[in-house]
Amino acid sequence: MNQAAYAAVDWGTSSFRLWLVDRSGQPLTERRSDEGMTVAAKSGFSAVLQSHLAAVDAAPDLPVIICGMAGARQGWVEAGYVDAPAPLDAILAGAVSVSGQSRDIRILPGIAQRDTSAPDVMRGEETQLLGALGNEAVSEALVCMPGTHSKWAEVRSGTVARFATFMTGELFSAISRETILSHALTGAEATEDRGAFQDAVVAAFKAPAFAANLLFRVRSRQLLFGGTPAEARGTISGTLIGLELAAGLAKHMPRGSVTLVASGRLAAFYRLAFDTLSVAVQPIDADEAVLAGLSRAASAIWKR
Amino acid sequence: MNQAAYAAVDWGTSSFRLWLVDRSGQPLTERRSDEGMTVAAKSGFSAVLQSHLAAVDAAPDLPVIICGMAGARQGWVEAGYVDAPAPLDAILAGAVSVSGQSRDIRILPGIAQRDTSAPDVMRGEETQLLGALGNEAVSEALVCMPGTHSKWAEVRSGTVARFATFMTGELFSAISRETILSHALTGAEATEDRGAFQDAVVAAFKAPAFAANLLFRVRSRQLLFGGTPAEARGTISGTLIGLELAAGLAKHMPRGSVTLVASGRLAAFYRLAFDTLSVAVQPIDADEAVLAGLSRAASAIWKR
Numbered sequence: 300m301n302q303a304a305y306a307a308v309d310w311g312t313s314s315f316r317l318w319l320v321d322r323s324g325q326p327l328t329e330r331r332s333d334e335g336m337t338v339a340a341k342s343g344f345s346a347v348l349q350s351h352l353a354a355v356d357a358a359p360d361l362p363v364i365i366c367g368m369a370g371a372r373q374g375w376v377e378a379g380y381v382d383a384p385a386p387l388d389a390i391l392a393g394a395v396s397v398s399g400q401s402r403d404i405r406i407l408p409g410i411a412q413r414d415t416s417a418p419d420v421m422r423g424e425e426t427q428l429l430g431a432l433g434n435e436a437v438s439e440a441l442v443c444m445p446g447t448h449s450k451w452a453e454v455r456s457g458t459v460a461r462f463a464t465f466m467t468g469e470l471f472s473a474i475s476r477e478t479i480l481s482h483a484l485t486g487a488e489a490t491e492d493r494g495a496f497q498d499a500v501v502a503a504f505k506a507p508a509f510a511a512n513l514l515f516r517v518r519s520r521q522l523l524f525g526g527t528p529a530e531a532r533g534t535i536s537g538t539l540i541g542l543e544l545a546a547g548l549a550k551h552m553p554r555g556s557v558t559l560v561a562s563g564r565l566a567a568f569y570r571l572a573f574d575t576l577s578v579a580v581q582p583i584d585a586d587e588a589v590l591a592g593l594s595r596a597a598s599a600i601w602k603r
Numbered sequence: 604m605n606q607a608a609y610a611a612v613d614w615g616t617s618s619f620r621l622w623l624v625d626r627s628g629q630p631l632t633e634r635r636s637d638e639g640m641t642v643a644a645k646s647g648f649s650a651v652l653q654s655h656l657a658a659v660d661a662a663p664d665l666p667v668i669i670c671g672m673a674g675a676r677q678g679w680v681e682a683g684y685v686d687a688p689a690p691l692d693a694i695l696a697g698a699v700s701v702s703g704q705s706r707d708i709r710i711l712p713g714i715a716q717r718d719t720s721a722p723d724v725m726r727g728e729e730t731q732l733l734g735a736l737g738n739e740a741v742s743e744a745l746v747c748m749p750g751t752h753s754k755w756a757e758v759r760s761g762t763v764a765r766f767a768t769f770m771t772g773e774l775f776s777a778i779s780r781e782t783i784l785s786h787a788l789t790g791a792e793a794t795e796d797r798g799a800f801q802d803a804v805v806a807a808f809k810a811p812a813f814a815a816n817l818l819f820r821v822r823s824r825q826l827l828f829g830g831t832p833a834e835a836r837g838t839i840s841g842t843l844i845g846l847e848l849a850a851g852l853a854k855h856m857p858r859g860s861v862t863l864v865a866s867g868r869l870a871a872f873y874r875l876a877f878d879t880l881s882v883a884v885q886p887i888d889a890d891e892a893v894l895a896g897l898s899r900a901a902s903a904i905w906k907r
Contacts, residue, residue, distance in 0.1 A: 411827055418823040448783075448819060464823065465815040469782045477777040478770065479752075508811035508849035511769040515752060519722040519768065523715055545812035 303327055305362045305601065306352060307593035310344075310369035311335050311423060316586075317351045319361075324594040328355050336368035344375035345400065362403040364597045366426035366589065370395065370406040380411035380420065385459045387429050391599040407596055410459055419464050423589070424450045428459060430591030431560045431583045442558040443547055444585070445540075445565045447472075451547040465543045468565075474514065474535060483521050483531035491533035496568070497575045499537025500544070504576055507545040513538045540572045548578065556581045560588050607631055609666045609905065610656060611897035614673035615639050615727060620890075621655045623665075628898040632659050640672035648679035649704070666707040668901045670730035670893065674699065674710040684715035684724065689763045691733050695903040711900055714763055723768050727893070728754045732763060734895030735864045735887045746862040747851055748889070749844075749869045751776075755851040769847045772869075778818065778839060787825050787835035795837035800872070801879045803841025804848070808880055811849040817842045844876045852882065860885045864892050 303319035307326075310316075313335040318326040330351050339347045348363065370378030378395040393408035409422030424444050432440060432454060444450040447468035453460045475484055502513055517531045548557075556579035561569055566582065573580045607623035611630075614620075617639040622630040634655050643651045652667065674682030682699040697712035713726030728748050736744060736758060748754040751772035757764045779788055806817055821835045852861075860883035865873055870886065877884045 412823075413827055415824075415828065418820055418827045420823050420826055463813075463816045464819040466782065466784075466819045467815055470778070470815060470818075473777040473781040474774070477781045478773045480770075506850070506853075507814070508846060508853055509767075510811070510814060511771055511774055511843070511847060512767045512850060514774075515768040515770045516722055519716075519724050520719075522724055523717055523722045524719065539815070542812060543815060546810070546816060549810075549812055 303357060303361055305364060305597045306355075306357060307590055307597065308348065308363060308365040308367075308369070309423065309426070309589045309593070310339070310365055310367040310374075312368050313337060315339070315347065315351070316589075317348075317355070318590055318593075319355055319357065320590070320594055320597070324591070324598070326590060330355060336371065336374050339369070339375070340373060344369060348404075360402055362405075362597070362601060364394075364405050364407070364593050364600065366407040366593060366596075367423035370408060371422055374406075376406055378406040378408040380409045380422075381425070383410055383412040383419075383459050383462065385410045385425070387425070387432070387454075387457050387459065388599075390425050390429060391596050394596065394600060403601075405596075405600055407593075410462070412462060417461075417463070419462055421450050421452075421462060421464070424452070425459065426592035426596070427560050427585060427588040428452060428454060428592070429595050430588040430593070431558060432457075433591060433595070440558050441547075442560060443569065444560045445569045446561075449543055451543075463546070465546065467539050467543045471536060471539050474539075475532070480514065480517050480531065480535060483517050483526070484528050484535075486528055489532070490529045491536050491568070492527065492530040493533065493571070495530040495533035496537040496571065499534040500541035500572045500575050503538045503541030504545045507542050510538060510542045536568065537572070540568065544572055544576060544578075548576075555579070558583060560585050562586050607661060607665055609668060609901045610659075610661060611894055611901065612652065612667060612669040612671075612673070613727065613730070613893045613897070614643070614669055614671040614678075616672050617641060619643070619651065619655070620893075621652075621659070622894055622897075623659055623661065624894070624898055624901070628895070628902070630894060634659060640675065640678050643673070643679070644677060648673060652708075664706055666709075666901070666905060668698075668709050668711070668897050668904065670711040670897060670900075671727035674712060675726055678710075680710055682710040682712040684713045684726075685729075687714055687716040687723075687763050687766065689714045689729070691729070691736070691758075691761050691763065692903075694729050694733060695900050698900065698904060707905075709900075709904055711897075714766070716766060721765075721767070723766055725754050725756075725766060725768070728756070729763065730896035730900070731864050731889060731892040732756060732758060732896070733899050734892040734897070735862060736761075737895060737899070744862045745851075746864060747873065748864045749873050750865075753847055755847075767850070769850065771843050771847045775840060775843050778843075779836070784818065784821050784835065784839060787821050787830070788832050788839075790832055793836070794833045795840050795872070796831065796834040797837065797875070799834040799837035800841035800875065803838045804845035804876045804879050807842045807845030808849045811846050814842060814846045840872065841876070844872065848876055848880060848882075852880075859883070862887060864889050866890050 397404040412419040452462040698709040701708040716723040756766040
């Protein structure tokens with residue numbers, strides 16, 4: 300029997316992650332799978348969770364804290380939204396219990412911005428914010444959380460004041476696969492030319508209105524001057540990230556730095572983009588942030 | 604035997620149009636098919652053209668003038684590009700003969716902007732410009748030619764000075780079909796809500812950097828407030844057109860009006876977008892423009 304105090308689960312649309320966590324909030328073991336909401340909605344959320352808990356030999360009464368799409372309407376149990384401006388503590392208070400289970404299972408709510416002129420939703424990122432800002436929640440932060448649907452949040456005194464979602468990652472996928480630019484990427488390993496990426500970040504940041512033109516230049520450049528798939532890929536990626544940064548940094552150019560919550564390749568690209576624009580960044584690993592957020596929720600809910 | 608002086612062909616990527624034209628430049632008959640470059644590259648350009656000419660009972664020695672993708676590298680015979688700044692007359696002079704044919708067949712070249720910082724190409728739109736501006740080619744015009752790849756051209760004294768391509772139409776298709784927003788369009792007839800379209804045009808025109816956020820709001824709005832597929836469709840379309848207009852009108856807000864070369868639904872949407880932004884438009888039918896351009900080329904080449 301291990302020393303786990305609870306299991307923490309980040310249940311996204313297409314991915315599932317589970318950690319066993321000890322009393323001090325340290326992860327003991329981790330499991331990842333592609334049994335996200337889409338898969339679990341068919342195979343059963345309870346069965347998916349139970350199989351992973353059994354695989355790590357979890358005690359039958361080990362409690363489980365969950366964030367993400369498991370709490371969506373199409374998820375396991377709808378956990379609703381806390382309305383923005385949303386105190387991060389309200390997320391803890393809004394956790395929903397999953398009934399009919401042998402163990403104590405809670406799902407954290409998302410955040411909704413019910414502003415008819417700027418409606419927005421997040422589900423999962425609120426837990427990253429909880430973990431990323433932690434004890435610094437009293438201060439002011441502009442947080443960038445890149446992804447399929449990147450989120451930018453303004454957090455003041457532990458409250459998510461405003462946030463905005465950008466379809467950057469999904470636009471990259473759709474444009475790379477489903478437009479004439481796909482030809483320019485043919486034969487490309489999934490690498491991006493660093494210089495082309497930086498040039499595109501600057502171009503889109505300076506003239507965001509030209510985004511749909513900057514993208515077409517990938518095609519024109521290859522026709523007229525040649526060019527590698529890696530350059531094309533760098534230009535598409537840089538254009539879309541530069542466009543996002545032009546908006547994210549438009550209203551509230553932070554006095555200090557932008558808090559960048561990201562992991563892996565995405566973290567590297569966004570850091571390079573911010574560096575290119577000479578914007579200081581405070582990097583926080585997204586995986587660590589979500590686990591810290593889940594741990595903070597577990598501590599608050601179960602007083603452990 | 605009809606009174607045709609020549610056949611005029613607009614041969615695009617996915618469409619083929621042929622007119623028999625009399626000595627005065629008036630169309631006698633018209634044929635349309637989907638045997639664009641993509642299809643003709645497999646079935647044979649000569650065979651496709653011949654079948655249409657036979658169907659309209661064209662004389663065996665009737666000459667043919669062609670614009671569009673038939674002159675691309677992957678087309679019938681490569682007609683190259685005239686470099687910008689490109690006098691429209693140079694397009695006439697750059698026509699390429701198709702050899703080995705029983706009749707006189709000429710393909711008009713495109714225009715290339717060999718500027719490494721703003722490379723661009725057009726093929727087919729130069730003939731629309733030729734037809735749209737006609738005798739007014741001495742004046743100054745800002746021309747918007749909407750489409751899968753919208754073109755904006757600055758024409759001065761009969762010369763295409765600068766131009767830029769925007770992937771507006773193709774982005775609309777990819778975003779509507781291949782992203783999470785496709786769910787918001789489910790059950791939609793292909794109609795756009797006029798108010799949602801206008802709101803989105805204004806929003807994207809005012810804050811183009813937020814384009815990827817304005818698009819996501821389609822999703823958020825449906826989750827939080829409901830909304831019809833027609834509203835979603837109007838918002839996506841309006842966002843992308845507003846973004847294009849923000850760029851097209853950015854540098855050279857015309858003293859007079861924008862020359863809008865478009866047909867059908869696309870013409871209606873762009874007119875509504877320009878009206879919404881209180882920008883005066885001089886509308887020209889795109890079909891008429893390309894035929895007028897081909898006729899002007901035929902007159903110059905064959906002195907008829």
